[in-house]
Amino acid sequence: MSKVYVAVIGAGGVGKSFISQLNAYALRSKKYTISTILISRSSKALLSKDYSGLNLTTWESDISSSSGVKPPSFPDETLKFLTSAPGPMILVDNTSSETIAEEYPRFLSSGVHLVTPNKKGFSSSLALFKAIYAASEAQNGGYVFHEATVGAGLPVLSTLKDLIDTGDEIVKIEGVFSGTMSYLFNSFAPLSPSGAEKSFSACVAEARELGYTEPDPRDDLNGLDVARKLTILARLSGLLVTEPTSFPIQSLIPKPLESAASAEEFLAGLAGFDGEMHKVKTTAESEGAVVRYVGSLDVGKGEVSVGLRNFDRGSTVAGLKGSDNIISFYTRRYGERAMIVQGAGAGADVTAMGVLSDLIKVLERL
Ligand code: NHO
DSSP: OEEEEEEEEOOSHHHHHHHHHHHHHHHHOSSEEEEEEEEEOSSOEEEOTTSSOOOTTTHHHHHHSTTOBOOOOTTHHHHHHHHTSSSOEEEEEOSOOHHHHHTHHHHHHTTOEEEOOOOHHHHSOHHHHHHHHHHHHSTTOOOEEOGGGTTTTSSSHHHHHHHHHTTOOEEEEEEEOOHHHHHHHHHHSOSSOOSSOOOHHHHHHHHHHTTOSOSSTHHHHTSHHHHHHHHHHHHHTTOOOSOTTSSOBOOOSOGGGTTOSSHHHHHHHHGGGHHHHHHHHHHHHHTTEEEEEEEEEETTTTEEEEEEEEEETTSTTTTOOTTEEEEEEEETTTGGGOEEEEEEOOSHHHHHHHHHHHHHHHHHHO
């Protein structure tokens, strides 16, 4: 059995689910002994100072008890602790912290492997993106995998890599990349309307109550989450966009509500703009189409865009259900019919699955 060490930073929705999946994997693995030596939240952490490993069944009560200590400082103490492990070390960043992402190159250069659903490192400045890959590809650099940064557990980045590595040519990638936006438009402009029509603001409020949106829905409606995903896909396809804001992003936040003081104030004001979204919806309907929020990347033309588009009622995008994502790869080999990846694209369990499958990829390469 090979012994491998794992450190988990961030134990919120995805982090908790990841730890539970990791525990189950470790128990059934006949090949690897996995020792988790750090679980860190913003203000409390569990450390296995002798590297023997934490108890992944009781960690939640342990971290809130006297066993929970102040997290080691980041990056210095954390890096020292990780690089002193007596075997291969995998860092799992389950936060959305930019500060942590900025230190990825240092950890990778020190031979620490990295898996993460955190989009920041790969979709902020191009310099950071390049530094991460340069550190990983240098001699003795750690492996880096971030499948869950696009489409949660769906095989989006691994599919893109396989297409490129086997010599296919990416022409265009497009689809619905946000579980929140998918849910929102599938209920606002359904393919088969049933009963009373719902206003856009009512759909946003409902999506928020069901936990599909960020606590402040503006963080979904501004389109930046989708823009970050498109930035990652563009860069991995060879289109080196400089920032996630360097291409057109259609925000669904009415200008006057950008500065609303709270999510509640925003939602209350949104009803005043329902007429505009209703018009968008009925215009699409009059053309036999439905409106959806999509991202599109044209590698040949070097264009990326994020926003509303009308889709023919018979199209696959129009037929999406719930909060599903759909990503179509148009390539030289697959042609106009595209290779399509579709399924749940948001939620803690499916995102954690993407993170764990990346960790297994690292194990298989050690
Ligand atoms: P949480 O629940 O806020 O958890 C983050 C935790 O990190 C918190 O407990 C916080 O205290 C801790 N933390 C922050 N800074 C820290 C620090 N310096 N040290 C230690 N701990 C720290 O967030 P989630 O939902 O668990 O998300 C975790 C990461 O996964 C984020 O980077 C998020 O962007 C990413 N992610 C989540 C989802 C999802 O469904 N929850 C998805 C992808 C990636 O596929 C999903 C998706 O795209 C959803 C999207 N909104 C959509 O399509 O609609």
